[in-house]
Amino acid sequence: MRRSVFLLPLVVLAALLVFFLRGLDPARDPSAIDSPLIGKALPTFSAPPLLADAPGIDSQDFVGGKLHGQVVAINFFASWCVPCRAEHPVLKQLTGELGMPVIGIAYKDKKDAAAGFLAEMGNPYQQLGTDESGRIGIDFGITGVPETFIIDKQGIVRDRVAGPLNPQLINEEIAPLVKELNK
Amino acid sequence: MITEIGHYALVLALILALTQATLPLIGAQRGLRPWMALAQPTAIGQFAFLGLSFLALIHAYVVSDFSVAAVYENSHSAQPLIYRIAGAWGNHEGSLLLWVLILALFGALVALFGDNLPPRLRARVLSVQAMISVGFLLFMLFTSNPFARLDPAPLEGRELNPLLQDPGLATHPPMLYLGYVGLSMAFSFAIAALIDGKVDAAWARWVRPWTLLAWTALTAGIVLGSHWAYYELGWGGWWYWDPVENASFMPWLIATALLHSAIVVEKRDALKSWTILLAILGFAFSMLGTFLVRSGVITSVHAFAQDPARGLFILALLTVAIGGSFALFAWRAPILKGGGMFAPISREGAMVINNLLLATATATVLLGTLYPLILSVSGGGTVSVGTPYYNATFVPLTLPLVALTAIGPFMGWKRGDLPAAMQRLTFAFVATFIAAVLTWWWKTDGPLLAVLGIAIGVWLLTGTLLEWAGRVKLFRTDPATSWSRAVNLPRAAYGMTLAHAGLAIAIIGMTGASAWKVEHIQVMHVGETVDVGDYAYRLDNVQSLPVENYLAERATFTVLQDGKTVTTLQPERRQYLVQPMPTTESAVHSTWKQDLYAVIGEPDGKGGWTVRLYHEPLVLWIWGGGFVMVFGGLVSLSDRRYRVGAPSRALAAIRAARA
Numbered sequence: 001m002r003r004s005v006f007l008l009p010l011v012v013l014a015a016l017l018v019f020f021l022r023g024l025d026p027a028r029d030p031s032a033i034d035s036p037l038i039g040k041a042l043p044t045f046s047a048p049p050l051l052a053d054a055p056g057i058d059s060q061d062f063v064g065g066k067l068h069g070q071v072v073a074i075n076f077f078a079s080w081c082v083p084c085r086a087e088h089p090v091l092k093q094l095t096g097e098l099g100m101p102v103i104g105i106a107y108k109d110k111k112d113a114a115a116g117f118l119a120e121m122g123n124p125y126q127q128l129g130t131d132e133s134g135r136i137g138i139d140f141g142i143t144g145v146p147e148t149f150i151i152d153k154q155g156i157v158r159d160r161v162a163g164p165l166n167p168q169l170i171n172e173e174i175a176p177l178v179k180e181l182n183k
Numbered sequence: 184m185i186t187e188i189g190h191y192a193l194v195l196a197l198i199l200a201l202t203q204a205t206l207p208l209i210g211a212q213r214g215l216r217p218w219m220a221l222a223q224p225t226a227i228g229q230f231a232f233l234g235l236s237f238l239a240l241i242h243a244y245v246v247s248d249f250s251v252a253a254v255y256e257n258s259h260s261a262q263p264l265i266y267r268i269a270g271a272w273g274n275h276e277g278s279l280l281l282w283v284l285i286l287a288l289f290g291a292l293v294a295l296f297g298d299n300l301p302p303r304l305r306a307r308v309l310s311v312q313a314m315i316s317v318g319f320l321l322f323m324l325f326t327s328n329p330f331a332r333l334d335p336a337p338l339e340g341r342e343l344n345p346l347l348q349d350p351g352l353a354t355h356p357p358m359l360y361l362g363y364v365g366l367s368m369a370f371s372f373a374i375a376a377l378i379d380g381k382v383d384a385a386w387a388r389w390v391r392p393w394t395l396l397a398w399t400a401l402t403a404g405i406v407l408g409s410h411w412a413y414y415e416l417g418w419g420g421w422w423y424w425d426p427v428e429n430a431s432f433m434p435w436l437i438a439t440a441l442l443h444s445a446i447v448v449e450k451r452d453a454l455k456s457w458t459i460l461l462a463i464l465g466f467a468f469s470m471l472g473t474f475l476v477r478s479g480v481i482t483s484v485h486a487f488a489q490d491p492a493r494g495l496f497i498l499a500l501l502t503v504a505i506g507g508s509f510a511l512f513a514w515r516a517p518i519l520k521g522g523g524m525f526a527p528i529s530r531e532g533a534m535v536i537n538n539l540l541l542a543t544a545t546a547t548v549l550l551g552t553l554y555p556l557i558l559s560v561s562g563g564g565t566v567s568v569g570t571p572y573y574n575a576t577f578v579p580l581t582l583p584l585v586a587l588t589a590i591g592p593f594m595g596w597k598r599g600d601l602p603a604a605m606q607r608l609t610f611a612f613v614a615t616f617i618a619a620v621l622t623w624w625w626k627t628d629g630p631l632l633a634v635l636g637i638a639i640g641v642w643l644l645t646g647t648l649l650e651w652a653g654r655v656k657l658f659r660t661d662p663a664t665s666w667s668r669a670v671n672l673p674r675a676a677y678g679m680t681l682a683h684a685g686l687a688i689a690i691i692g693m694t695g696a697s698a699w700k701v702e703h704i705q706v707m708h709v710g711e712t713v714d715v716g717d718y719a720y721r722l723d724n725v726q727s728l729p730v731e732n733y734l735a736e737r738a739t740f741t742v743l744q745d746g747k748t749v750t751t752l753q754p755e756r757r758q759y760l761v762q763p764m765p766t767t768e769s770a771v772h773s774t775w776k777q778d779l780y781a782v783i784g785e786p787d788g789k790g791g792w793t794v795r796l797y798h799e800p801l802v803l804w805i806w807g808g809g810f811v812m813v814f815g816g817l818v819s820l821s822d823r824r825y826r827v828g829a830p831s832r833a834l835a836a837i838r839a840a841r842a
Contacts (some may be wrong), residue, residue, distance in 0.1 A: 006516050009460060010509040013467075017502055019553070020474065022560040024494045080569040082425055108571075119704040120784070120795060143558065144568075163559075 037149070037157040043139040047129020050106050050114055057103050057129040062155035071181045073102045073174075074149045075125070076137060078109040079117035081145045087164035091124040094170065098178050101126040107145050108134045150174065152181045186251055189239025190330035193280075196232035196287070197320040199225045203290075203313035207306035211378075219306035223294040226309050229316065230291035233284045237271075240280060240329055244271045250336030253277060253329045259342035261732040269353040270343040275477060275493075276329035278356060283319045285357075285364040286312065289393075293368075300389060307375035308368075315367055318500045326493050345733070345759040345766045351411030358404035359431055363469040365397025366434055369441060370466035373459045374508060377515040382455040387448035390462065392820060394445060395678075397465070398438040399816030405431055406809030413802075414769050421696060421805055424573045429552045430472030433545050437465040440541040443534045450596060451531050456516040457538070463512060467505040468545075474501055475552070529599040533591035540584040547576040578632075585639050585690060588683055589646025593653075607653060611645040629698055636694030644687035651680045678819020685811030692804025701798035706791040712743075716798035718779060719743045720752075725783065725792060733757040735768075738783040738792065742772065752781040778802045 037043070042059050049056035057074075061067045073094050077084040094102050104125035106114035111130060118125075131137055140149065143162055150159040159177055161169065203225035210218025243251045244267045247260040257274045258267055266273075272281040290312045297305050323329065372390045376382045408431065413421045422428065441461040447454045474497045525531045551568045589611065593604035618641035622634045652658070654676065655668040701716040712721045721741045728735040740752040752770035759766070772779040777800045784793035 003513070003517055006456070006513045009463075010506065010513050013506055013509055016553070017498070017506070019557050019560055020498055020501075023556050024498065078569070080571065082423055082569070116702060116704045119793070122785075144555070 037141060038160060040157060042151060042155050042157060043136075045136045045139055047105055047131055047136055050104075050111060050128045050130040051118075051123075054123075054125070054128045057105065057127045059155075061127070062151060067101065067103075067151075068155070069153050071100050071153060071178050072151045073100055074105065074140075074151060075102055076105050076107045076131075076140070076142055076145050076147045077114075077117075078107050078145045079113040080109065083164040084117075084146045085121065087146045087166075088121045088124075090165045090167060090170065092122075093167060094165075094174070095124050095126075098170075098175060100178060104128045105136060106130045106132075107137050107142070108132065150177060150181075185239050185242050186248065186330050186332070189236045189243070190328070192232040192236040192239065193320065193324060193330070196229050196236065196283075197317065197324065199229045199232065200313045200316040200320060203229060204310050204317050208310040211303045211306040211310070216302070219302050222306045222309035222313075225313070226287070226290040226294035229313070230284075230287040233280070233287045237280055237284050240277060241268055241271050243330075244268060247340065248336075249338070249340050250332055250334070251329075252331045252333045255333055255337050255340045257343050258340040259732065260339065262343060262348070263732075265350070265353060266343055266348050270347075272356055273343055273347045273352050276323070276327045278360070279319060279323050279327055280329050281357065282360050282364065283316060283323070285360050286316055286319070286367060289364060289368050290316070304372075304375055304379065304386075304389075307378055308371045311371035311374045312367065315371075315504065318504060322493075322496050322500060326496050342732075342759060345757065346415060348759075349411060349415055351407060351415065355404055355407040355411055358400050358407060360404075362397045362399075362401030362404050362431075362438070363434065363466075363472070365393055365400055366438060366462075366465040366469050368393035369397065369438075369462040370508070373462035374511065376459060377508075377511050380515060380518055382448065382459060382519050384449045384452060387445045387458070391442070391445045391449065394438060394441050394462075394465075395816055395820050398435070398442055399813055399820065401431065401435045401438060402809060402816060403813045405435060406806050406813065409809075410806050414771055415766075421693075421802065424551065424568075424570055426552050427472075427476050429548050430468075430475050433548055433552075434465055434468040434472065436541050436545040436548070437461055437468055440538045440545075441465055443537050447531045447534050451525065453525060453531060454535070454538075455519045456512075459516060459519070460512060461538075463505070463508045467501075467508075470497070470501045470505060473497055526598050528594070528601050530591065530594040530596045532599065533587065533594050536587060537584065537591065540580055540587075544577055544580045544584070547580065548573070551576070582635065582639055585643055585686065588686065589643045589650075592647070592650045592679065592683070608646055608649060611642055611649055614645040615639075615642040626699060633694050633698030636698070637691055640687045640691035640694060642687075643690070644684055647680055647683040647687060651676075674822040675819045678815045678822070681815025681818060682812045683815075685808045685813075685815055687808070688811060689805050689808025692801045692806075692808055695801025696799050696805060699800045703794075703796040705794065706787050707794045708791045713794075713796065715796045716777075717744060718749065718798065720781065720796050722792075722794065725786075728755070733759040736783065738781070738794070740770070740781050740796075742779055750779065752779065754781045754783045756783050756785075773803050775803060776800065 042062055044059045046058045046060075047056050058065070062072070075091060077088070091102055094100055102124055104118075104123075104127070106129070108131065109117075110132070114130065118128075129136075140147075146164050148161045148165055149157055152158045158181060159174070161174070165174070203222055206218050207220075207222035207225075210216070210221065240253075242248075243254050244258055245264070247254065247258060247267065249255040249258075253274060253276045257277075258270045262270065271277045290309055293300070293305065293309060293312070297308075300308070369390050372386065372393070376386055405428075408428070409421045412423070441458065444454050444458045444461055448458050474494065477493055477497060551572050554568050589608065590601075590604055593599070593607060594601075615638050619634050619638040622637045626633065654672060655665045657665050703713060703715045705713065707713060707722045709722055709724055712719050714720075719742070721743065723739040723741055725736055725738045728737055735755045735757045737753050737755045740754075742749045742752060750772040752772060754770040755768040757766050757768060767782050767784070769780060769782045771781075777798060780797035780799055782795040782797075784795065786792050
C-alpha cells in the first residue's frame with residue numbers, strides 16, 4: 001500500500017504524457033470531429049437581441065425567413081474567452097472575402113461585457129443574439145467557445161469548427177465548402 | 184566569425200556538461216575523490232563557454248547581423264539598442280540560451296561557493312544539474328540553434344514583435360528564468376538526496392536558499408509580467424488565467440509550498456518524502472511550462488515559437504527528466520525515515536494544511552490549463568477554460584489558505600495553542616470586522632465576494648503585523664527593549680512578515696481591481712467628454728507623431744474631477760514599420776487609490792476614435808504587494824544563517840557525535 005502511493009506521481013505523469021503526445025500529432029484537427037448536427041436541420045432556438053440596434057436571431061429566420069437561401073455562419077463567442085479575441089479579426093474574412101452573413105451568439109456572457117467586447121474588437125455580425133443561460137449552446141451541442149457552424153441555404157448544418165477560426169482553416173476548409181454550397 | 188565561435192562554444196559546453204553529468208556521479212557512487220572533484224572545474228568551464236556563447240549572440244543582435252537566422256527573424260536595424268539586446272532573448276532560441284546560461288551560472292556558484300557541502304552531495308548535485316544542461320543543449324543544437332546562418336543574408340530583419348518592444352522584455356523573462364532554474368537547483372538537491380537515501384536538517388538548509396531565490400525571482404517575474412500585460416495589451420486586466428501565465432504560476436505555487444515544507448524538514452525532521460516530491464514537482468512544472476509555451480499544444484495569447492518537432496523534443500526531455508525522477512522517487516523515497524508523528528494543532532500542522540491547500544490549488548490550475556487539451560485529444564471537441572472556472576475553484580481554495588496564513592505563525596512547534604493564538608489575534612478580528620463593514624457601507628451594491636476579499640486581506644495584514652509586534656513585545660515593554668528585539672530578530676523572520684504582509688496587500692488590490700473596475704468603450708470625438716466612475720475624460724486632440732521605427736498617433740485626454748483637472752493622459756496607437764500589427768500604448772495615471780487608464784483605438788473614419796477608458800481601483804496594490812513579497816524574499820535570503828557556515832557546523836557536530 002505504502003509503496004503504491006509513491007508510484008502515484010509516475011502514474012499521473014504517464015497519463016499526462018499520453019495526452020501530450022497525442023496533442024502534438026500534427027494531424028490533430030479539432031474541427032475534424034463531427035458534430036451530430038451535421039446534415040441535420042438547425043435546432044429550434046430563439047436568441048434575444050444583444051444590442052438595441054441589431055436584431056436577435058431565431059431559427060425561424062433560416063426557414064423561410066430573411067436568411068433563407070443564404071449560406072450563413074453562426075459564431076458562438078464570449079468576452080471572457082481569450083481565443084475568441086484571437087479569432088475575432090478573422091471573422092471579417094468570412095464577411096469580406098466569402099461575402100457570407102455571420103451571426104453572433106454571445107454564450108454565457110453578461111450583456112454589457114459582450115457589448116463592450118464588440119465595441120472594442122469591432123462587430124462583424126449581421127445579427128446578434130444572446131445566450132446568457134447557455135441553453136442555445138446546449139441545443140447546438142457546443143463544447144466551448146469559440147465555435148462556428150456553417151448553415152446551408154435550406155437551414156441544414158453543414159460544418160462545425162470547434163475552436164478559433166484561422167485564415168488557413170478558412171482557406172482550406174470553409175471557403176471550398178461555401179463555394180460548393182453556393183452553387 | 185564571432186557567430187561561429189558562439190556556436191562552437193555551445194558544443195564545447197555540451198561536452199563539458201556530458202563529462203560533468205557522468206564522471207562525478209560515478210565517483211560519488213564509488214567513493215573516488217578525484218572523479219567527484221571533476222565536477223567543479225567542468226561546472227565553471229561550462230558557465231564560461233555558455234557566457235561566451237551568449238555574448239556572441241548579443242553581438243550578432245547589436246551589429247544586426249542578418250545572416251544569423253534568429254537575428255533576421257527577431258530584429259531590425261532601426262530598433263533601439265536596448266531592444267536589439269533584449270531581442271536576443273525575446274524569442275525561442277535566444278531564450279533557451281539564456282535559460283541554460285542561468286543554469287550553468289548556478290552550477291558554477293555551487294562549484295565556487297559550495298565548500299560547506301559534503302563532497303559526495305556536491306558531486307551528485309552538480310551531475311544532476313549537468314544532465315539538465317545536456318538535455319537543453321542537445322535541444323538547442325539539434326532543433327533550435329540560435330546561431331543558424333542564412334545564405335544569402337537578407338538586407339533587413341523582420342523586426343521584434345512590437346508587443347515585446349518594451350522595457351518589460353529586459354526584466355520579465357530573465358526573472359522568470361532565474362526562478363525556473365532556481366527550482367532546478369532544488370530538483371538537483373532532491374535527486375542527489377534520493378540517490379544518497381538520506382534527507383536531514385542540513386539538506387533542508389541547503390535547499391532552502393535556492394528555493395527562496397527561485398521563489399523570489401518567480402514572484403518578481405510574475406509581478407513584472409502581470410504589470411507589463413496590464414499596460415501593454417491595453418485590455419486593462421492584470422491576470423487572464425492564460426495557459427502561459429498559469430505555466431509560471433504553477434511553479435510559483437509549488438515553490439511556495441516547498442518553501443514551507445523545507446522548514447518542517449529542517450526543524451522537525453518530518454515531511455521528508457513530501458518535500459522531495461515538491462522539489463521534483465517544482466521543476467516538473469517549470470518543464471511543463473516550457474513544453475506548453477513552445478510546442479503549440481495549447482492556444483495562448485502570449486504566443487511563442489510553436490513547432491510540434493520542438494514539442495516532441497521537449498516532451499522527450501520531460502519524460503526522461505521527470506519520469507526518471509518520479510521512478511527514482513517511487514523506488515527510493517519509501518526508505519526515507521520520517522520523523523514521527525506530530526500534533527495537528529502546531530506550527531508543522533499549519534504547514535501541512537498550507538501544503539495541502541497549495542497542492543490542491545496547483546492541481547485546479549493544472550486541470551484548467553490542460554482540460555482543453557485533454558478534451559480535444561480524447562475527442563470531446565474544443566473548449567476554452569476561462570475566468571469563471573478559476574473563480575469557482577481556485578478562489579474558494581485560496582481564501583481559507585490566506586485566512587489561515589495569519590494564524591500559522593502564532594503556532595508553536597510541536598504543540599500549538601489555538602485559543603491563545605486567537606486571543607492574540609483579537610485586534611485583527613476587530614480590524615477585519617470594521618474593514619468589512621466599511622467596505623460594505625461604501626459599496627453596498629458591489630459583489631459580496633469583494634467584502635470577503637477586503638476582509639481577508641485586512642485580516643492577514645493585521646495578523647501579520649500583530650505577530651511581529653508580539654515578537655518584539657511592542658508596547659508591552661519599554662521602547663528600548665522593543666527596539667533591540669526588533670533589531671535582533673532574524674532576517675528570515677522579517678522575510679516571513681514581509682512576504683505575508685505583501686500577500687495581504689496584493690489581495691486587497693486584486694479584490695478592488697476585480698470588483699469595482701469601471702470600463703467604458705465607445706467612439707469619441709475631439710472635444711467630447713465622458714464620465715467614467717467619478718471622473719470626466721475630455722478628448723482634447725489626436726496628433727500624428729514624427730516617425731521612429733513606427734508611426735504613431737497620440738491622443739490627449741484631460742481628466743477632470745468636479746471640474747478640476749486631475750491629470751492629462753496621452754495614449755498612443757502605433758503602427759510598426761515592418762510587422763503589420765497595430766499596437767496600443769496605454770496611458771495610465773497611478774495613485775494609491777486607483778489607476779486612471781486610457782487607450783486610443785481605431786479611427787471610425789467619421790472624425791471619431793474608438794477609445795477605451797478604465798477606472799481600476801487599488802490596482803497598484805497588486806504590484807506593490809508583489810514587490811513587498813519580493814523584498815521579503817531578499818531579506819530572508821540575506822539571513823546570516825545561509826552565509827555563515829551553519830551547515831558545516833552541523834556537520835562537524837554529526838562527525839563529532841559519530842567519532
